[in-house]
Amino acid sequence: MARIVILGAGVAGHTAASFAKKWLGKEHEVIVVSPNSKYNWIPSNIWVGVGKMAPEKVVTPLRPIYDKAGVDFRQAKATALHPEGDAVEGRPYVDVEYTERARAGLKERIPYDFLINATGPKLNFGATEGLGPDKYTHSVCTYQHAKATADALSESIERMRGGERQTFLIGTGHGMCTCQGAAFEYLFNLEHVLRQEGVRDKAQLHWLSNEYEMGDFGVGGIHIRHGGYISNSKMLTESLMTERGIVWHMRAHTKAVEPGLAHYETLDGKEHEQRFDFSMLIPPFSGVGLNAYDHKGDDITGRVFNPGGFMLVDGDYTQRPFEEWSARDWPKTYQSPLYPNIYAAGIAFAPPHAMSKPMKSPNGTPIFPTPPRTGMPSATIAKAVTASIVDSIKHGTTEPSHTASMAEMGAACVASAGCGPLCGTAAAMAIYPVVPDYERYPRYGRDLDLSFAEIGLAAHWIKYVLHRMFLYKARLKTGWRLIPE
Amino acid sequence: MAPPTTTITTTNQSPYEQAYFPMVPTSTVLHWRQNVVWQAWRFLMINWKMMRVVRRGHH
Numbered sequence: 079m080a081r082i083v084i085l086g087a088g089v090a091g092h093t094a095a096s097f098a099k100k101w102l103g104k105e106h107e108v109i110v111v112s113p114n115s116k117y118n119w120i121p122s123n124i125w126v127g128v129g130k131m132a133p134e135k136v137v138t139p140l141r142p143i144y145d146k147a148g149v150d151f152r153q154a155k156a157t158a159l160h161p162e163g164d165a166v167e168g169r170p171y172v173d174v175e176y177t178e179r180a181r182a183g184l185k186e187r188i189p190y191d192f193l194i195n196a197t198g199p200k201l202n203f204g205a206t207e208g209l210g211p212d213k214y215t216h217s218v219c220t221y222q223h224a225k226a227t228a229d230a231l232s233e234s235i236e237r238m239r240g241g242e243r244q245t246f247l248i249g250t251g252h253g254m255c256t257c258q259g260a261a262f263e264y265l266f267n268l269e270h271v272l273r274q275e276g277v278r279d280k281a282q283l284h285w286l287s288n289e290y291e292m293g294d295f296g297v298g299g300i301h302i303r304h305g306g307y308i309s310n311s312k313m314l315t316e317s318l319m320t321e322r323g324i325v326w327h328m329r330a331h332t333k334a335v336e337p338g339l340a341h342y343e344t345l346d347g348k349e350h351e352q353r354f355d356f357s358m359l360i361p362p363f364s365g366v367g368l369n370a371y372d373h374k375g376d377d378i379t380g381r382v383f384n385p386g387g388f389m390l391v392d393g394d395y396t397q398r399p400f401e402e403w404s405a406r407d408w409p410k411t412y413q414s415p416l417y418p419n420i421y422a423a424g425i426a427f428a429p430p431h432a433m434s435k436p437m438k439s440p441n442g443t444p445i446f447p448t449p450p451r452t453g454m455p456s457a458t459i460a461k462a463v464t465a466s467i468v469d470s471i472k473h474g475t476t477e478p479s480h481t482a483s484m485a486e487m488g489a490a491c492v493a494s495a496g497c498g499p500l501c502g503t504a505a506a507m508a509i510y511p512v513v514p515d516y517e518r519y520p521r522y523g524r525d526l527d528l529s530f531a532e533i534g535l536a537a538h539w540i541k542y543v544l545h546r547m548f549l550y551k552a553r554l555k556t557g558w559r560l561i562p563e
Numbered sequence: 564m565a566p567p568t569t570t571i572t573t574t575n576q577s578p579y580e581q582a583y584f585p586m587v588p589t590s591t592v593l594h595w596r597q598n599v600v601w602q603a604w605r606f607l608m609i610n611w612k613m614m615r616v617v618r619r620g621h622h
Contacts, residue, residue: 313585313586316581316584316585317585317586317587317588319582319585320582320585320587321587321588323582325575325581325582326575326581454617454620455620458620482620486620487619487620488616488617488619488620489616489620490613490616490617500597500599501597503596503597506609506613508612508613508616509616510616510619510620528612528615528616528619530612532605532609533596534595534596534597534602534605535596535597535598535599535602536602536603536605536606536609537605537609539602539606540606540609540610540613562614562617563617
């Protein structure tokens with residue numbers, strides 16, 4: 079009997095666990111270690127954050143799902159990997175610390191035959207002074223944060239109803255953030271709600287971003303066919319900003335936040351301040367902070383993870399200038415080069431470099447988006463990794479049998495721009511491939527037949543359908559495997 | 564339905580300010596973005612286009 083241990087129960091981890099148990103059946107063990115008791119469909123946190131959806135509508139408890147599926151669920155956080163075992167334990171194992179109330183603080187070691195690191199990001203609010211819900215800005219990264227943000231927004235709306243003017247600052251809270259798309263969605267949903275509440279004329283909205291140009295989204299922007307032209311996403315997003323009356327500040331590194339005041343540096347080296355009454359700024363991501371130790375107990379964290387805490391896999395991590403980057407640098411199998419029974423999926427793997435061009439101010443401050451790993455690629459990677467492991471268990475394959483390079487897959491995203499069955503809008507987008515490949519597509523790096531963007535009510539319906547569909551899939555209800563990642 | 568924002572003025576709309584240059588949708592475009600019949604057709608088309616992307620990504 080083989081044992082797969084999966085760290086994390088987000089999109090990647092839960093996908094891995096679901097398929098692992100389905101494909102392996104009762105003969106083998108699947109253990110999921112996650113500090114959270116609920117699965118959160120994160121894309122819908124945006125709607126929670128503007129008060130358009132209750133937080134309980136974006137989560138579902140994990141234990142009943144895993145009990146039904148026969149997956150062993152441990153509500154705990156992983157703290158360290160011992161991929162070589164130690165003098166006492168011959169098998170590789172992971173140290174965990176329980177977070178469920180009944181066993182809070184209890185430590186345990188869980189041996190494994192295969193490990194999937196799907197721990198996702200640490201929300202690194204600490205990277206910017208004053209950033210975060212414990213300080214001076216709001217967040218929609220978790221459903222709890224989003225609920226608190228919605229409550230604060232309600233207070234702002236009441237003030238505007240009373241005649242007060244309010245300034246809103248939405249965007250990225252550090253020069254190397256990813257997830258601009260989420261902040262972008264929040265901005266336009268906020269604007270939509272303010273109009274619905276009849277207070278839009280009392281609000282000044284500002285977008286603050288580390289992108290070089292609007293529409294970069296951490297993927298270097300998107301080219302699409304539009305109105306007889308090949309347009310860049312910069313044009314489409316600036317159009318949306320102008321249409322909705324939003325002021326934008328680009329190429330910005332948020333250095334510090336005080337109550338009601340954000341300090342940021344731009345790529346030209348100049349210092350700026352922006353006053354606000356309400357701010358939602360996305361934090362930069364890092365790895366969750368796992369350590370790794372060899373058989374003797376020596377710290378090998380730096381060999382297993384990159385300095386940001388993301389797990390090194392089969393990517394080409396050679397430092398090269400932007401002009402020498404290649405789509406071939408990106409990992410395919412997500413297998414650790416040091417330990418063939420360890421894989422990383424989703425945000426947990428270390429990308430070889432960004433997709434957007436790296437930029438630095440004259441002061442040496444890096445100001446450019448780090449690469450996103452959105453839901454679709456994360457789930458696709460997790461499924462491929464799981465398939466490789468299952469082939470190894472069932473058929474004795476010695477090399478990973480499945481690949482899922484982000485340079486060979488596309489991503490479809492729907493960025494909400496306002497919620498409502500008849501008045502909502504969203505931007506439905508797809509890019510292929512995710513990582514631009516200038517060898518296959520010399521001019522724009524992507525297939526223009528498969529890359530598109532469209533704004534309208536239909537895209538809002540799609541986002542709502544995805545919300546219902548992926549929570550249905552997460553609950554492993556009848557036919558869940560028919561829903562593509 | 565929420566009132567349109569094209570009447571909202573900001574500090575960046577003066578000549579040669581940032582909002583002076585981007586294209587802005589006309590009322591016709593805004594109408595078709597919310598027209599239920601047209602958007603029902605777009606719903607089918609966008610899903611079809613997305614499925615093409617999804618299928619290319621599976622190995």
